Amino acid sequence: MNKVITVIPGDGIGPEVIKSAIQVLDTVAEKFKHQFTYQYAKLGGIAIDEEGTPLPQSTIDLCKSSDGVLLGAVGGPKWDTLPGHMRPEKGLLGIRKALQLYANLRPVTAHNSLLDASTLKREVVEGVDLMIVRELTGGLYFGQPQERRQEVDGEAVVDTLYYKRSEIERIVKQAFELARLRSKKVTSVDKANVLESSRLWREVAEEVGANYPDVKLEHMLVDNAAMQLIRNPKQFDVVVTENMFGDILSDEASMLTGSLGMLPSASIGGEGPGLYEPIHGSAPDIAGQNKANPLATILSVAMMLRYSFNMSEEADAIEQAVTNVLEAGFRTGDIAEKDDKILNTEEMTEKVIENIQLAVTN
Ligand SMILES: NC(=O)c1ccc[n+]([C@@H]2O[C@H](COP(=O)([O-])OP(=O)(O)OC[C@H]3O[C@@H](n4cnc5c(N)ncnc54)[C@H](O)[C@@H]3O)[C@@H](O)[C@H]2O)c1
Ligand SMILES: CC(C)[C@H](C(=O)O)[C@@H](O)C(=O)O
Numbered sequence: 001m002n003k004v005i006t007v008i009p010g011d012g013i014g015p016e017v018i019k020s021a022i023q024v025l026d027t028v029a030e031k032f033k034h035q036f037t038y039q040y041a042k043l044g045g046i047a048i049d050e051e052g053t054p055l056p057q058s059t060i061d062l063c064k065s066s067d068g069v070l071l072g073a074v075g076g077p078k079w080d081t082l083p084g085h086m087r088p089e090k091g092l093l094g095i096r097k098a099l100q101l102y103a104n105l106r107p108v109t110a111h112n113s114l115l116d117a118s119t120l121k122r123e124v125v126e127g128v129d130l131m132i133v134r135e136l137t138g139g140l141y142f143g144q145p146q147e148r149r150q151e152v153d154g155e156a157v158v159d160t161l162y163y164k165r166s167e168i169e170r171i172v173k174q175a176f177e178l179a180r181l182r183s184k185k186v187t188s189v190d191k192a193n194v195l196e197s198s199r200l201w202r203e204v205a206e207e208v209g210a211n212y213p214d215v216k217l218e219h220m221l222v223d224n225a226a227m228q229l230i231r232n233p234k235q236f237d238v239v240v241t242e243n244m245f246g247d248i249l250s251d252e253a254s255m256l257t258g259s260l261g262m263l264p265s266a267s268i269g270g271e272g273p274g275l276y277e278p279i280h281g282s283a284p285d286i287a288g289q290n291k292a293n294p295l296a297t298i299l300s301v302a303m304m305l306r307y308s309f310n311m312s313e314e315a316d317a318i319e320q321a322v323t324n325v326l327e328a329g330f331r332t333g334d335i336a337e338k339d340d341k342i343l344n345t346e347e348m349t350e351k352v353i354e355n356i357q358l359a360v361t362n
């Protein structure tokens with residue numbers, strides 16, 4: 001198959017992990033006789049520096065003209081003092097919105113060989129396999145007004161948490177559809193004891209859930225959910241929640257797998273291409289040092305092949321290669337234990353590539 005992929009390296013470790021992901025894609029292309037064409041686009045800090053805006057129109061156009069979008073990460077201290085609308089992160093929010101990617105899937109899978117890399121006890125994380133379904137184009141991130149104000153008694157600020165019923169319906173429906181393919185349980189996370197938006201969220205979850213009698217629905221307040229995620233994460237199958245709660249809970253949940261550097265994501269739901277990115281950021285503290293764990297981005301490539309290109313055998317080959325490499329004891333610094341030899345980004349990528357090449361195909 002021929003596929004056109006828009007590649008957005010971004011800032012910090014973004015270009016490093018994207019380089020790994022492209023090498024993996026090239027390996028898959030060769031092994032499975034596909035042709036992947038890459039068109040590179042700018043987003044975030046590098047786009048601000050070179051084009052004066054975090055989201056150039058040319059980037060939106062390139063994304064829309066492709067079959068899938070692969071993104072590294074954006075942001076960094078260099079751009080932290082810019083006004084809100086000019087920040088790198090605004091570019092990321094803008095491209096998600098422009099492509100109507102309202103559903104962000106963040107799978108959290110504990111690899112057996114990484115159980116001791118987690119900060120939690122082995123018996124707590126063993127067997128964890130959950131999916132966070134994060135609403136991605138609404139809520140506090142996008143609601144208007146969002147501004148600072150001078151009022152008579154001093155400075156004030158407002159962010160707006162806004163959802164349309166239809167926006168809640170479609171994301172909750174997505175969660176139920178996914179749960180049907182998994183363990184048939186949806187936990188809807190909200191703050192319905194305080195927020196009006198959460199009370200509507202809960203109401204809609206009940207209504208949508210009524211159409212899925214085979215799937216169990218439970219509601220959980222977000223503060224309790226944050227605690228339950230580290231007390232007993234195995235109780236969760238699909239977790240569905242609004243944008244900001246999902247952002248926070250997914251970083252927390254990543255530690256069940258051993259590292260933020262392990263968690264991939266797929267953003268889908270629009271009429272055009274899906275966007276695939278690790279959940280981590282540009283990691284300025286390790287950028288440019290060839291230290292970043294490339295696995296989250298490599299696993300995001302697997303999600304792109306599975307969800308956007310319908311290449312499940314190829315996706316399986318990548319995921320299996322990652323499992324094999326971890327089982328063989330190869331580690332980047334973030335998942336290493338005391339006596340492990342630490343591989344750099346390039347060496348880890350090489351191990352995954354060797355493994356894909358060795359895999360026997362049907
Ligand atoms: N999707 C994105 O583009 C995205 C996501 C989150 C944060 N950010 C941006 O990234 C910048 C830094 O944010 P932050 O430090 O809060 O979060 P971060 O995710 O960049 O880093 C948090 C910690 O995790 C480590 N880490 C992250 N990814 C890693 C990897 N692949 N391998 C090894 N270690 C890894 C970092 O070194 C750091 O110690 C900010 O500008 C933020 O806005 C971007
Ligand atoms: C960088 C930021 C805008 C982004 C978000 O909050 O969505 C990031 O934290 C993520 O999780 O993808």
Ligand SMILES: [Mg+2]
Nearest residue numbers: 247248251279
């Ligand atoms: Mg985040």
